[in-house]
Amino acid sequence: MKYNINYKLYLVTDRNILIEKSLETAVAEAIEGGVKIVQLREKDISSLEFYKTALKLKEITTQYNIPLIINDRLDIALAVDAEGVHLGQRDLPCSIAREIIGENKIIGVSAATVEEAKKAEVDGADYIGVGALFPTNTKQNTRAVSIERLTEIKKSVSIPVVAIGGINESNVYLLKSTNIDGIAVVSAILGKKDIQSAAMNLLCKI
Amino acid sequence: MKYNINYKLYLVTDRNILIEKSLETAVAEAIEGGVKIVQLREKDISSLEFYKTALKLKEITTQYNIPLIINDRLDIALAVDAEGVHLGQRDLPCSIAREIIGENKIIGVSAATVEEAKKAEVDGADYIGVGALFPTNTKQNTRAVSIERLTEIKKSVSIPVVAIGGINESNVYLLKSTNIDGIAVVSAILGKKDIQSAAMNLLCKI
Numbered sequence: 001m002k003y004n005i006n007y008k009l010y011l012v013t014d015r016n017i018l019i020e021k022s023l024e025t026a027v028a029e030a031i032e033g034g035v036k037i038v039q040l041r042e043k044d045i046s047s048l049e050f051y052k053t054a055l056k057l058k059e060i061t062t063q064y065n066i067p068l069i070i071n072d073r074l075d076i077a078l079a080v081d082a083e084g085v086h087l088g089q090r091d092l093p094c095s096i097a098r099e100i101i102g103e104n105k106i107i108g109v110s111a112a113t114v115e116e117a118k119k120a121e122v123d124g125a126d127y128i129g130v131g132a133l134f135p136t137n138t139k140q141n142t143r144a145v146s147i148e149r150l151t152e153i154k155k156s157v158s159i160p161v162v163a164i165g166g167i168n169e170s171n172v173y174l175l176k177s178t179n180i181d182g183i184a185v186v187s188a189i190l191g192k193k194d195i196q197s198a199a200m201n202l203l204c205k206i
Numbered sequence: 207m208k209y210n211i212n213y214k215l216y217l218v219t220d221r222n223i224l225i226e227k228s229l230e231t232a233v234a235e236a237i238e239g240g241v242k243i244v245q246l247r248e249k250d251i252s253s254l255e256f257y258k259t260a261l262k263l264k265e266i267t268t269q270y271n272i273p274l275i276i277n278d279r280l281d282i283a284l285a286v287d288a289e290g291v292h293l294g295q296r297d298l299p300c301s302i303a304r305e306i307i308g309e310n311k312i313i314g315v316s317a318a319t320v321e322e323a324k325k326a327e328v329d330g331a332d333y334i335g336v337g338a339l340f341p342t343n344t345k346q347n348t349r350a351v352s353i354e355r356l357t358e359i360k361k362s363v364s365i366p367v368v369a370i371g372g373i374n375e376s377n378v379y380l381l382k383s384t385n386i387d388g389i390a391v392v393s394a395i396l397g398k399k400d401i402q403s404a405a406m407n408l409l410c411k412i
């Protein structure tokens with residue numbers, strides 16, 4: 001059975017911006033602050049390290065009954081029985097991923113255009129991640145997406161739409177008119193000393 | 207049903223050493239020359255590119271009825287229905303991979319010690335790749351394995367043992383005494399202009 005997902009405040013991990021705490025601690029604090037779904041994103045580590053990190057996070061997210069989504073690596077998602085996988089446009093095609101992972105898991109797809117968003121929906125995606133809305137340092141090779149484009153994308157699909165890219169407590173109000181289902185953040189939560197408060201503050205402003 | 211695998215001449219790919227031909231052409235020529243099993247090894251490419259390359263190779267290996275093994279990425283192996291996956295010591299644990307990929311697929315595990323080889327066998331590996339036997343430029347972070355150690359490893363397990371690492375037509379005779387089941391090569395075949403002849407020559411000297 002697929003979960004009824006709350007996309008309102010979606011945390012994407014980046015271990016490089018953590019201030020004096022482990023990724024597990026940071027994620028637990030973010031969940032305590034109101035994060036509803038967590039995506040583990042790792043680059044440039046071995047599959048074994050990725051797997052071990054995913055295992056640790058899965059323990060925490062299970063404890064809080066929060067879905068864990070694995071970025072890109074379907075095999076890691078399967079290995080830790082994560083709730084889903086998030087696919088970029090340079091990752092495995094959504095339709096192939098769906099065949100492998102089955103109907104009961106969540107698949108998210110990154111989209112920067114209406115065309116990509118519609119294709120993702122047809123290919124079986126459960127939600128769409130749209131960005132980058134604002135300039136960001138935590139991910140390279142992002143494409144800029146305007147608020148107008150985001151609004152168009154939201155209107156063009158019936159699955160949930162989550163905005164990502166440089167969203168923080170100062171600019172989140174700009175997205176109010178778009179009718180999106182949630183925001184995904186990295187540094188606006190993980191880059192703060194008080195992670196729990198950062199999550200709570202964001203949640204109030206969405 | 208699991209294939210009856212011939213490990214005698216095992217080709218591991220490296221697109222960076224190809225001389226004026228595509229990976230698909232090179233692999234087809236190598237198979238024509240006598241290669242019995244092919245491992246696709248890719249680093250630093252997107253999952254989508256890895257998948258597309260694997261799809262192309264799968265077409266060729268299927269045509270020749272040769273098993274295709276995917277390095278590290280279990281998800282890519284599943285996505286193209288490859289015959290198996292090869293796991294290094296920094297990849298997913300063999301026991302976890304076996305649970306995901308099932309009993310009918312091949313799992314190879316890299317080992318540089320008797321302990322690692324025995325563990326791989328217990329964990330459900332179908333064969334062991336042992337190296338690096340000789341200095342090599344095509345893979346970084348390899349550990350040196352002596353011919354004595356290789357002989358010990360071969361004696362310590364009952365699954366097939368394939369030697370890898372800098373093996374070529376000039377030094378392959380040094381492995382004759384080890385009783386191993388095959389050799390895995392990269393540049394000794396793919397680095398040659400006449401790939402088919404290179405494979406044939408190696409096969410005669412094993």
Ligand code: NI
Nearest residue numbers: 046047278279
């Ligand atoms: Ni890897």
